[in-house]
Amino acid sequence: xxxxxxxxxxxxxxxxxxxxxxxxxxxxxxxxxxxxxxxxxxxxxxxxxxxxxxxxxxxxxxxxxxxxxxxxxxxxxxxxxxxxxxxxxxxxxxxxxxxxxxxxxxxxxxxxxxxxxxxxxxxxxxxxxxxxxxxxxxxxxxxxxxxxxxxxxxxxxxxxxxxxxxxxxxxxxxxxxxxxxxxxxxxxxxxxxxxxxxxxxxxxxxxxxxxxxxxxxxxxxxxxxxxxxxxxxxxxxxxxxxxxxxxxxxxxxxxx
Amino acid sequence: xxxxxxxxxxxxxxxxxxxxxxxxxxxxxxxxxxxxxxxxxxxxxxxxxxxxxxxxxxxxxxxxxxxxxxxxxxxxxxxxxxxxxxxxxxxxxxxxxxxxxxxxxxxxxxxxxxxxxxxxxxxxxxxxxxxxxxxxxxxxxxxxxxxxxxxxxxxxxxxxxxxxxxxxxxxxxxxxxxxxxxxxxxxxxxxxxxxxxxxxxxxxxxxxxxxxxxxxxxxxxxxxxxxxxxxxxxxxxxxxxxxxxxxxxxxxxxxxxxxxxxxxxxxxxxxxxxxxx
Numbered sequence: 197x198x199x200x201x202x203x204x205x206x207x208x209x210x211x212x213x214x215x216x217x218x219x220x221x222x223x224x225x226x227x228x229x230x231x232x233x234x235x236x237x238x239x240x241x242x243x244x245x246x247x248x249x250x251x252x253x254x255x256x257x258x259x260x261x262x263x264x265x266x267x268x269x270x271x272x273x274x275x276x277x278x279x280x281x282x283x284x285x286x287x288x289x290x291x292x293x294x295x296x297x298x299x300x301x302x303x304x305x306x307x308x309x310x311x312x313x314x315x316x317x318x319x320x321x322x323x324x325x326x327x328x329x330x331x332x333x334x335x336x337x338x339x340x341x342x343x344x345x346x347x348x349x350x351x352x353x354x355x356x357x358x359x360x361x362x363x364x365x366x367x368x369x370x371x372x373x374x375x376x377x378x379x380x381x382x383x384x385x386x387x388x389x390x391x392x393x394x395x396x397x398x399x400x401x402x403x404x405x406x407x408x409x410x411x412x413x414x415x416x417x418x419x420x421x422x423x424x425x426x427x428x429x430x431x432x433x434x435x436x437x438x439x440x441x442x443x444x445x446x447x448x449x450x451x452x
Numbered sequence: 453x454x455x456x457x458x459x460x461x462x463x464x465x466x467x468x469x470x471x472x473x474x475x476x477x478x479x480x481x482x483x484x485x486x487x488x489x490x491x492x493x494x495x496x497x498x499x500x501x502x503x504x505x506x507x508x509x510x511x512x513x514x515x516x517x518x519x520x521x522x523x524x525x526x527x528x529x530x531x532x533x534x535x536x537x538x539x540x541x542x543x544x545x546x547x548x549x550x551x552x553x554x555x556x557x558x559x560x561x562x563x564x565x566x567x568x569x570x571x572x573x574x575x576x577x578x579x580x581x582x583x584x585x586x587x588x589x590x591x592x593x594x595x596x597x598x599x600x601x602x603x604x605x606x607x608x609x610x611x612x613x614x615x616x617x618x619x620x621x622x623x624x625x626x627x628x629x630x631x632x633x634x635x636x637x638x639x640x641x642x643x644x645x646x647x648x649x650x651x652x653x654x655x656x657x658x659x660x661x662x663x664x665x666x667x668x669x670x671x672x673x674x675x676x677x678x679x680x681x682x683x684x685x686x687x688x689x690x691x692x693x694x695x696x697x698x699x700x701x702x703x704x705x706x707x708x709x710x711x712x713x714x715x716x717x718x719x720x721x722x723x724x725x726x727x728x729x
Contacts, residue, residue: 206576213577237599294473295480305720306713307675310690313682313697314705317505389587396589401683408592415595427592434588 239421244428247421255410255422257429264395264406264433267323271330271391275338276384278331283342283380297343304336309394312401326405329398334390341383345376378449385441392437396430407433507703515703516710539692543715546677546688549605553612553673558666560613561620565665566654568621569628579625586618590672591679598684608680608688615676616669623665627658663727670723674716 221241227233228240251257286293286300312329319325349372357371399408407430414422489509495501496508518537525538568575568582593614597607631654639653655662681690689712696705 209573209576210580212573213581216577217581291473291476291480294477295484302717302721305671306716307671307678309675310678310682310693310712311709313693314709316697317700317702317705393587393589397591397679400589400592400594401679408589411592411595420599423595427596430592431585431588435584438584438587 236420239424243421244424247419247425248429251410251414251422251425251429255414255426257407257410257426260406260410261433262406263323264392264399264408267327267330267395267399267405268388268392268437270327271334271395272384272388274327274331275334275387275391279335279338279383279387280342280380282335282339283346283383286339286343287346293343297340300336300339304340308333309397312398316402321402321404323405325402326395326398330391330395333394334387337390338383338387341386342376342380345379345383346372348379349375378445381445381448385445388441389438392434396434504700504702507706511703512706512710515701516707519704519707519711539689539711542687542689542692545605546681546690549608549681549688550612550670550673550677552605552609553677554616554666554670556609557613557616557673558620558669561617561665561669562624562662564617565621565624566628566650568625570654575625579622582618582621586622590615590676591683594680594683597680603684605687608677608685611676611680612673616673619668619672620662620665623661623668624658627661627665628654630661631657660727663723667720667723667727671716671720674719678712 224233224238225241228235228238286297309329311332312325315325315328315332319328353371353375354367357367362370395405396408399405400412401408403409403412407426411423411426411430414426492506493509496503496506519539520537523535523537525536525541527534527536527541564582568579590611594607594611597610597614601607601610635653635657636649639649644652678688678690678693681688682694685691689708693705693708693712696702696708
């Protein structure tokens with residue numbers, strides 16, 4: 197789905213969508229209040245809204261948010277450095293690329309996050325387990341997209357560089373890398389999204405760290421409105437992160 | 453993950469250099485594998501790392517054999533009783549959960565995707581919610597799924613369902629919009645009813661995006677189901693992995709991860725081949 201399509205929206209359908217969502221919440225509120233839906237299974241939407249303030253004040257949501265952001269940032273930095281580095285390496289060494297590109301592609305389709313018990317043994321129940329899972333699970337797309345970007349450089353650009361007698365290193369930094377940058381960023385963005393998803397997921401699973409742990413803790417306390425509010429908060433963070441990276445990508449690839 | 457789909461396809465080695473290049477690639481692959489296994493074995497033998505964390509290849513091989521070939525479970529299938537390795541029962545349970553999740557999530561995703569793709573008003577009203585909900589971590593919904601569907605397989609099927617729903621609905625909607633209008637006009641000029649339009653025009657014309665969506669959906673459904681099994685379950689491959697962690701049986705954990713990756717990569721390759729064939 198292209199970003200342009202999303203931008204070209206009409207006001208009426210958007211308002212209709214929002215109205216439907218609000219109507220759905222009102223319906224749930226009425227059904228729970230009238231006892232048709234058990235309040236111990238689905239809390240009232242109004243309770244969820246009011247519990248936002250409670251979890252922000254009592255559960256240190258802000259500091260948890262920064263913990264998760266820090267983990268995602270560390271994983272993203274490692275991803276960018278290692279992923280782009282490996283992509284460049286595979287692009288330069290053709291034989292190595294021919295031998296291993298299918299392996300990297302296979303890794304991209306493997307459920308790498310399932311290695312988290314192994315990482316628990318290697319790194320302990322620490323922030324490094326969370327960061328490393330985010331990093332490993334998101335590495336293959338960054339490598340593959342870097343490779344795709346570098347290989348996709350138009351031959352005419354490379355020929356221009358050669359006609360100017362550029363050294364291999366100049367050719368790389370002046371021609372190949374700038375031309376591949378938008379595609380590389382697509383890979384880094386994909387990687388960052390994967391990393392964030394896996395980081396929050398592993399935080400939830402090992403009950404350690406930031407926002408993922410908050411969801412786990414509240415659900416174990418059987419604080420249902422709080423759990424819903426925490427889930428809404430995680431969704432909000434993911435959506436904001438997704439939109440922000442989408443904007444950067446659009447800025448990097450004007451006209452696409 | 454959208455990128456991973458066509459990256460696999462582009463990963464086929466080039467055939468420009470003829471036999472010698474192919475042989476070189478093969479030799480390099482063997483050398484890389486041998487090097488990696490050699491480093492692993494040296495690390496295991498050196499004692500520099502904890503022996504239990506990096507067990508020797510022989511120990512992992514033995515554990516793999518025990519996992520896959522030593523019958524230790526009496527499985528009653530219909531009227532017959534089979535002695536099989538317990539792993540296959542767990543694998544079957546996980547596959548059944550993923551299959552059920554894919555069926556529910558796949559068909560509902562396809563139906564919603566077709567509706568959104570066919571109707572610009574609905575698409576503008578609701579598709580952005582799905583688009584932005586897609587890349588959120590689904591596993592955090594697991595506590596709610598437990599509450600709604602119980603601690604048994606129901607909550608795992610639900611995790612598989614909500615995981616695969618989003619990629620399939622978005623692919624189906626995008627695929628529907630890409631259908632050439634001339635095909636739709638041909639269908640209309642033949643006065644096809646809605647069901648005929650769906651089965652004769654829309655679905656055949658959007659085979660590729662649907663297969664891509666199913667492929668992405670299968671990947672995330674497997675992850676969603678298995679992660680849910682590691683969190684709270686007493687059966688399934690996810691449970692076996694977390695059980696190996698809890699009993700600190702590292703060779704078994706490595707064996708399980710190897711088998712799981714082989715199965716997952718194989719399933720992905722099969723769906724990928726189906727999309728090209």
